[in-house]
Amino acid sequence: MKTYRAMVLVSNDPLSIERGSQQVYTKLTEEIAAYGLQDEISLSMVSDIGRHDAAPLVIVYPDAVIYGPIAPENVHTLVEEHLYKGRVVAGLQAPLKEMTGRIAWLSARKGTLPAEQRIVLERAGLIDPESIEDYIIHDGYAALGKVLGEMKPADVISELEKSGLRGRGGAGFPTGTKWKFVSKADGAQKYVICNADESEPGTFKDRLILEGDPHSIIEAMTIAAYAVGASEGYIYIRGEYTLAQERMHRAIIKAEEMGFLGDQIFGTDFSFNLHIHSGAGAYICGEETALIESIEGKPGIPRARPPFPTTHGLWGKPTLVNNVETLANVPAILRRGAAWYHSFGTPSSPGTKVYTMLGNVNVTGVVEVPMGITLREIIAIYAKGMKKGSSFKLAQTGGSSGSVIPSSLQDTPMDFDSFSKAGVSLGSGALLICDEDTCVVDLAKVLLNFFRVESCGKCNPCRIGTQRAFEILTTITEGQATLNDLDTLLELSSNLAMMSNCGLGQTAGTPLVDILKYFRAEVEAHIRLKVCPAGVCTMKPHVHPEEKVHQHA
Amino acid sequence: MTIATIDGKVVLEAVNKAVEEHGATIDELIPILNDVNRTLGYLPANALDEISRRLRVPKSQLFSVSSFYRMFSTKPRGKHVVQFCESAPCHVVGGRQVWASLLDHLKIGPGETSPDGNWTLITTSCLGVCGVGPVIIIDDDIYGNVAPDQIAEILARYSETRE
Numbered sequence: 065m066k067t068y069r070a071m072v073l074v075s076n077d078p079l080s081i082e083r084g085s086q087q088v089y090t091k092l093t094e095e096i097a098a099y100g101l102q103d104e105i106s107l108s109m110v111s112d113i114g115r116h117d118a119a120p121l122v123i124v125y126p127d128a129v130i131y132g133p134i135a136p137e138n139v140h141t142l143v144e145e146h147l148y149k150g151r152v153v154a155g156l157q158a159p160l161k162e163m164t165g166r167i168a169w170l171s172a173r174k175g176t177l178p179a180e181q182r183i184v185l186e187r188a189g190l191i192d193p194e195s196i197e198d199y200i201i202h203d204g205y206a207a208l209g210k211v212l213g214e215m216k217p218a219d220v221i222s223e224l225e226k227s228g229l230r231g232r233g234g235a236g237f238p239t240g241t242k243w244k245f246v247s248k249a250d251g252a253q254k255y256v257i258c259n260a261d262e263s264e265p266g267t268f269k270d271r272l273i274l275e276g277d278p279h280s281i282i283e284a285m286t287i288a289a290y291a292v293g294a295s296e297g298y299i300y301i302r303g304e305y306t307l308a309q310e311r312m313h314r315a316i317i318k319a320e321e322m323g324f325l326g327d328q329i330f331g332t333d334f335s336f337n338l339h340i341h342s343g344a345g346a347y348i349c350g351e352e353t354a355l356i357e358s359i360e361g362k363p364g365i366p367r368a369r370p371p372f373p374t375t376h377g378l379w380g381k382p383t384l385v386n387n388v389e390t391l392a393n394v395p396a397i398l399r400r401g402a403a404w405y406h407s408f409g410t411p412s413s414p415g416t417k418v419y420t421m422l423g424n425v426n427v428t429g430v431v432e433v434p435m436g437i438t439l440r441e442i443i444a445i446y447a448k449g450m451k452k453g454s455s456f457k458l459a460q461t462g463g464s465s466g467s468v469i470p471s472s473l474q475d476t477p478m479d480f481d482s483f484s485k486a487g488v489s490l491g492s493g494a495l496l497i498c499d500e501d502t503c504v505v506d507l508a509k510v511l512l513n514f515f516r517v518e519s520c521g522k523c524n525p526c527r528i529g530t531q532r533a534f535e536i537l538t539t540i541t542e543g544q545a546t547l548n549d550l551d552t553l554l555e556l557s558s559n560l561a562m563m564s565n566c567g568l569g570q571t572a573g574t575p576l577v578d579i580l581k582y583f584r585a586e587v588e589a590h591i592r593l594k595v596c597p598a599g600v601c602t603m604k605p606h607v608h609p610e611e612k613v614h615q616h617a
Numbered sequence: 618m619t620i621a622t623i624d625g626k627v628v629l630e631a632v633n634k635a636v637e638e639h640g641a642t643i644d645e646l647i648p649i650l651n652d653v654n655r656t657l658g659y660l661p662a663n664a665l666d667e668i669s670r671r672l673r674v675p676k677s678q679l680f681s682v683s684s685f686y687r688m689f690s691t692k693p694r695g696k697h698v699v700q701f702c703e704s705a706p707c708h709v710v711g712g713r714q715v716w717a718s719l720l721d722h723l724k725i726g727p728g729e730t731s732p733d734g735n736w737t738l739i740t741t742s743c744l745g746v747c748g749v750g751p752v753i754i755i756d757d758d759i760y761g762n763v764a765p766d767q768i769a770e771i772l773a774r775y776s777e778t779r780e
């Protein structure tokens with residue numbers, strides 16, 4: 065792969081064009097050549113970067129400096145100062161934290177540091193996602209070529225098993241093993257599904273992969289289809305992700321034109337057709353059996369398991385369901401081998417994990433780091449510490465149903481096994497980091513409200529339990545609860561865990577249990593003293609807006 | 618002012634276009650409903666009838682599907698739909714204050730449409746843009762890093778010029 069010292073992207077959406085992006089591009093070409101930098105610096109146009117307030121934009125990588133609005137007469141200074149002398153031109157930078165009105169694309173590389181390890185986000189933000197040529201230049205479809213040319217389906221599966229890759233959709237199930245189950249399942253017709261429903265609060269890593277590197281998912285799914293013996297595939301993308309859907313749609317057409325997808329791929333007799341399926345706003349559709357129901361044109365209500373989708377999935381046929389991030393690892397593993405993959409992360413959880421850093425920290429956004437890094441390291445190095453004047457109180461890892469962890473657990477290595485030993489879940493990789501202005505009861509109430517609204521209503525422990533827990537938490541925030549209510553909360557949580565049909569209900573009580581374990585004194589203060597130590601709860605009876613019936617329709 | 622019922626021809630056109638684009642198979646039901654909902658702003662009964670006929674799906678199934686998913690509405694909505702993200706990551710970085718400000722300015726509750734038919738306010742779970750929370754979406758525009766005192770100005774953009 066040809067390496068450049070720097071990459072320069074120019075925004076080229078209709079607004080940018082109207083404001084002269086083409087002239088800026090021409091001028092950049094001239095100036096870069098004038099300084100003799102043309103072999104060291106790549107220059108490309110990208111479509112919609114967002115930030116319409118500052119269009120046209122010029123973005124310089126690897127520093128991820130965003131300049132805008134840029135006029136042709138700014139280009140000379142920009143090239144001389146930044147690209148030639150290596151100094152950021154502060155005066156030309158786009159205003160930070162400006163309200164944008166349209167965020168199509170968040171920089172995946174903001175705050176990139178040397179220790180960061182990129183496998184799944186290797187190209188996102190670096191290549192033009194609308195250009196299949198860019199993907200190909202950066203090793204794209206090389207793994208597929210190798211697989212179809214040199215490997216039998218069983219070899220592919222065995223390489224994946226050796227790599228130790230585990231599912232990134234939440235449960236951490238070994239990917240190679242799952243592929244083997246589907247390949248061994250009886251049936252002439254099999255399906256491959258990419259789970260891109262990504263609705264876990266605080267998670268948007270899959271969106272960055274889909275928007276920034278759509279071909280990597282097409283390549284991975286085609287490899288998966290070859291390995292398990294499927295001829296049809298679906299990418300189920302959540303309904304709100306319209307840009308991701310459009311990009312994926314165009315990428316599929318391109319890949320078909322080039323013969324990487326469709327009939328007789330690479331001239332072999334292997335054929336694979338890929339469809340995009342849009343979600344329509346329902347968190348539960350991320351659960352794989354609900355997702356399958358949804359593709360079948362029904363409400364997304366999870367099925368009873370077993371049987372599992374690996375044998376009885378879409379239309380009752382063997383079906384492989386993998387998360388976007390899981391799949392994005394596949395081409396790199398097959399290109400470079402299982403041993404290479406083991407050089408990252410820990411022995412039982414090799415590779416990297418993409419985290420979204422959120423909450424009261426200085427830098428929010430996505431970071432991809434080796435498995436096994438600690439939360440403290442992420443906060444200190446990548447999130448650049450807590451916001452000024454605040455200190456760490458708790459973090460919730462893994463999304464809404466994730467564990468709430470106090471500062472004493474900050475040094476637990478984040479990998480599947482260390483976390484499960486500590487009773488903590490890695491989940492989707494969302495890291496919600498909260499300072500001492502956060503009230504644990506208020507937080508629990510927001511989380512239970514989420515489950516209450518998103519419960520599909522199929523089973524009583526979940527439908528009624530999440531509603532009851534929410535009501536009790538509301539009375540606590542109003543100073544109207546009794547200590548007995550805390551016992552009821554724990555009982556509800558344990559019923560949820562034991563009697564619910566699917567993962568939503570089973571884990572809805574996790575944050576509640578954790579909060580009562582680590583922050584009981586704070587909860588009790590609301591009850592015994594009628595005081596909210598964090599000063600968040602109003603402690604007087606009033607109708608909170610969230611209490612009104614929510615429209616789930 | 619309420620929203621006038623949509624002309625039958627317009628409804629048929631919207632359904633035709635969606636069915637042509639996706640194909641008349643059951644696995645395309647939700648994408649088709651998505652397109653029609655987007656074009657018409659909601660799913661009127663005659664649209665559901667037509668889809669039921671074209672895809673050979675029982676009406677009962679269409680009703681259960683259209684009421685299950687958050688992005689579908691079987692009732693007309695206001696000219697502008699304001700979605701407020703009420704999930705935890707937005708909440709802990711100031712979402713509560715933004716919500717209070719929204720209620721203050723719109724003077725309607727969650728799920729309600731203003732009497733003049735201009736606004737519908739709905740709460741939603743995480744929209745996947747929490748890196749810049751708190752987040753609100755108005756129609757197709759996403760606003761990040763919203764502060765309570767910006768609400769008036771943001772809403773004003775919609776009350777003036779748009780049709």
Ligand SMILES: Cc1cc2nc3c(=O)[nH]c(=O)nc-3n(C[C@H](O)[C@H](O)[C@H](O)COP(=O)(O)O)c2cc1C
Binds near residue numbers: 260347
């Ligand atoms: C309530 C619930 C929501 C889920 N949401 C998602 C999701 O948005 N994306 C995802 O990939 N997996 C989600 N999962 C996990 C899937 O059921 C499934 O395990 C996963 O897609 C398998 O892929 P993997 O083996 O690559 O991790 C969810 C599970 C539950 C119980």
Ligand code: SF4
Binds near residue numbers: 568
């Ligand atoms: S646990 Fe909740 S979400 Fe899952 S099937 Fe039961 S009611 Fe539905």
Ligand code: FES
Binds near residue numbers: 744
């Ligand atoms: S939590 Fe609000 S957008 Fe994700």
